[in-house]
Amino acid sequence: MVNENEVLKNASVVTTNACKLCTPLGACIAMKGIENAITLLHGSQGCATYIRRYLISHFREPIDIASSNFTENATIFGGGLNLSTGLRNVTTQYQPTLIGIATTCLSETIGEDVGTLIRSYQKEEAEQQPYIIHMSTPSYKGTHAEGFHAVVRAAAGTLAKDGPPRKQLNIFPGFVSPADIRYLKEILTDLALEYVMLPDYSETLDGPTWDDYQKIPSGGTPVTAIQTMGCSQATIELGRTLDPEETAGAILRDRFKTLRFQLGMPIGVRETDLFFELLKTFTG
Template identity: 55%
Template structure:
C-alpha cells in the first residue's frame, strides 16, 4: 500500500534562475550573474552544459554565512566590478536565488547605488535584474521574467518601423534558427528574444572569446518598442508576465499570442499570422513542407493510430504536443507538468476539446513519482518528455521519446526541432519509428521490410 507523500520526489521542473540564465545567455555580450551562493551557479552550469555541450560561465556573488545574515550588498557590488573588469560585457543579467530572495536583499536599491558609484566609469555595462525565487514557479517563470526585465531595461520608443518581435519561449537552438529562417524568408525585419542559437550551439573558435559570439543585439532590443507587432508563443503565458505584454502596455506594440506552433493546425495559425502581418503568401518552400507533412501523416497513420502516450514537461510544451498528438491519432492519456500556472487544463481544453471525452487526464504541479504511479496504472504505448523520465521508462519498459529540455542522456538535444512543419515532421517521424522499432523488436520474425 502506498503512503501519503510528504515531499516532492524528483521534481518535474527546474530551478527558476536556471531559466533566467538561459535567457540572458541569448543576449549579445551578456554575462549571467547569480546573486546567491556558489552552489546554485554550479548546478545550473552543470545542467546547461550537459544539454547544450557548450561551456557556460555563470558569475556568482558567492554568499557565505555572513552574507546570508547581514545581506549581500557588498558581495554583489564586488562581483559586478570583477565581472566588468574580466569580461568587459555590454550587459550583466542578474538573477536572484532562493537565498537572496529569502533574506530579502533589496537588489534594485543595491543596483541603483552601484550605478551611481560607477556612473563616471567608461564602458559600464547595462545591469538587468530579474527576480527569480525558486520556491515560486519554475525555470520557465525565470526565463520569462528575464525576457521581460531585459525589455524593461533596454526597449526605447523610436520612429515606427516594419519589424516584428518574436518571443519564442524556451525552445531549442535548432528551433530558433528555424524561426529566424522563416522570418527571413518572409523578408520580415525581426528581432528574436532571446536568441541562444549561436551562444549555446556554435562552432569552434580560432581564438578564445570570454563571452561566446551571438545573441540578440542590445540595439535590436532597444528598437523592439517600435515594431509593428510582437508574436509570443506559450499558451499559459499571461500578458501581465510576458515581454510582449509589457511592450503592448508600455508602447502599444500589438501582442499576438499563440500556442507553440507544433502540429499542422498550430503551425498554420503561425504562418497565417505572418501572412497577415506582411500581406503576402508564405514562400513556396513552406507550402512544400506542409504538403510533405500531410503526406507523411497519411503514410504513417496506420502505425500509430490509437496508440496512447504519457506526456510531461513544461506546461506550454505539453499543451502543444498534446494537440499535435490528437491530430495524428495518438491519445495522450496523461498530460503532466511540474509547472502550476493554473491555466493548463483550460488551455488544453481550448486546443483539444472535451478532455474527459477524449480520455485525457491533466495534472499540474506533479513530480516524477506521481507521473510514474500514473504510468504504472495507465500502461501507455509511449512516454514523451525530457530525459528525466528515463528511469520511469526503463522500469516500465515503455519507450521514451525525448523532447524539450533537459536531454542529458542523448547526443544532440540542442539540435532537435519541435516547431513549424519542419519540427512537426521530425517529431512525427520519431514517433512512428519508435512504434515500428517496438513492433520489430517484439516480433518473432526478424522482418526487414515494412
C-alpha cells in the first residue's frame, strides 16, 4: 500500500522556465545582431510585450519588437492584412535595412502561409522595401536556442550571394553573451583575419549610454557583409549540439561550396587549442 506521507516527503517541485521555451525570444536576440534590423512577431500583441519586457530587464538595453497584433477576426480569417499593415508601419517609422518576421504559436496554429503573404506584399509595394527574412518559430516546436539559430539560417540562406572569392572567414559564434562575441572579435582582429560574424550583438545588447535616442541602436553585422558570406573561404561554427546538416554553415556549403568547420565552444584547453589551430591555418 502506498504511503501518501512518504510520497509527499520525497516529492520534488518541478518548474518550467517559460523564457527557455520561448522560440521567438531567441529569434529576437539574434535579430539584434544584424545592423539596422528589427523583428516583427506575426501573432498577438502579448508575445511581443512579454519578450520585450524580459529582454529589457535582462540586458538593460532599449529593445523594440513590432507585432502584427492579431485580433479575433485575424485569428479566424487569417492575419495577412495585419502583416502587410505592420510591415508598412515598421518601414515608415524605423526605416530598417532588414525586417525579420518570426511567427508565434497563434499564427502557426491557424496555418498562416507567411512566405506567400510576404511575396504578395512585396509585389504590391512598388517602392524600394527593406530586405525581409522569415522564421518559423512556434514555442511548441523548440526552445529559445532553436529560434536563435533559425534567424542565423534564414539570414545566411536569404541574403548570401555568390561572387568573387574573398579571403575572409564566416564566424557563427552560437548563442553566447555579448562579452563572448566581443572577445572573439578581439582574437580575430589580433590575428589579422578578415571575418563576418553573424550575429554580432556585442554593441546592441551591451552598448554605452546614449546622448540622443536611437530608434534602432547602432551596431550589428551589416546586411552587405552577410551578402558576401557566399564568397568566403571557410565557415567556422561553434557549438557541438547543432545538427551538422541543419545549420547556416551547411547552407553555405551546399549552395556555394564553402568549406565548413564545426567546433565546440572554445572553453577549456582541448577545445581552445582546436579553435586556435584552425585559425592558424588561415593566417599568413
